[in-house]
Amino acid sequence: MTWLKIKDAFQAQPGQTVTVKGWVRTKRDSKADGGLSFIAVHDGTCFDPIQAVARHDLSNYDEVSKLNTGCSVEITGELVESQGKGQSVEIQAHQVKVVGWVEDPDTYPTSNKRHSFEYLREVAHLRTRTNTFGAVARVRHALAQSIHRYMDELDYYWVHTPIITGSDCEGAGEMFRVSTLDFCNIPKTDDGEVDFSKDFFGKESHLTVSGQLNVETYCCSLSRVYTFGPTFRAENSNTSRHLAEFWMIEPELAFADLHDNIELASGMLRACASDLLERRIDDLEFFDLRIEKGIIDRLKMIVESPVKTITYTDAIKILESCNEKFDYEVKWGSDMQSEHERYLTEKHFKQPVAVINYPKDIKAFYMRLNDSGTDGAPADTVAAVDILVPGVGELVGGSQREERLDVLDQRIDEMGLIKDDYWWYRDLRKYGTVPHAGYGLGFERLIQFCTGMQNIRDVIPFPRAPRQAEF
């Protein structure tokens, strides 16, 4: 006898005999008709658990009456239209097989009770049994699929850039060291430095902070590429928007400028929102009801309206002329603070905003120096873009890349970097250079944006953050 996923059981014709397998979410007993139990069973295939009705005449009813939240069961019975409210169909159980008991119901970590997200983080191996974390897992999967599908349809190739990097020049933050040296017996050179030539790779190596420099090489030959994988930052960041290990999508497009870049990002957000509304409306309704009201309307807004683009200079003018009181000064030439970004996207525009053409001094060396007058930009700006979204802040960071070798070299010098470290990156500008652009989209921040989950540690299965590497 084959068994059904619960999502398929909900779609099956009443009258047929079905088997489902899963975990008990709740059980309620009744003494009516000589005794019966209502067992809600979930298997992760959809938001709603299915209700099974077990009567007292089952041979193992004494066992059934001892079932708790968390027990695993296999239930066979007739699918019928429900007599009660709250569900369309239910299973009249002919057989309830207990597959696994809960050892001590009194201390079962995810008992049938409200739990705080902080507590559930401490039991990350069991929190997926709650409706919130089940929904997050399904939405996370759906978003990943949407991104791959969207890129594939536009003929972008997924490039698997390395996790371990020997280049010390990715320039996006503190790195985790990768080494097989014996901590208690570190080899030293004659002048007392650590001798990395004795290390596994024969040189210093780290976990990647970005696949961008690597993927640019594929861009300059395959035209349209992207990375989608984990990245690592060893910064001591303790916020609800940062992780030490997070996933990032980094598209890179050749023969393209900043506006092509924004169009791609805008389309990606639209595809994600549209797919989610179509494929995971059950989970979205839960997020809308219990996590953040209005999340469905927000996603509909993403589908309908394109991302609004403004220049950094205009953004500063808006911030200077508004009546909002900020803790930090608004000044052309300094980076916008979180409070400024939030004001722009949440209060002023009330939608995603792409801010472009930032002062060069606050941005990375590889961002293309604007020709004076581009989009009305002053000369000392670069073709960078940050896409800000309500609730999350910075979701996307990108730029048109500097394709002119002389300008690139000048920028490397200005920033006190070492040209030789970038030898292969510079080669791309020597041999058939092309205008190109790309961006990084934080996958967990996208999930936060689409679900309303406030803490980034609750949208990744096993969060890695300072002092957090359990599981």
Place this chain on the structure above:
RNA sequence: UCCUCCGUAGCUCAAUGGUAGAGCGAGCGGCUGUUAACCGCUAGGUUACUGGUUCGAGUCCAGUCGGAGGAGCCA
């Protein structure tokens, strides 16, 4: 890393420096085609850790560890 707040039952939280409490969850019983069920009873505690002040510390002080929110860094 900085600022602020917090750490008491399985969980969420109370408790003027003077006997350790409730709700939920759990166990038992009652009631009911139930669905955040309801009613009754029962069990459940090294008050994060270390030290100090005091006749007496969950409460005050110092340190350590852990957590949350905000900031910086960024995605």
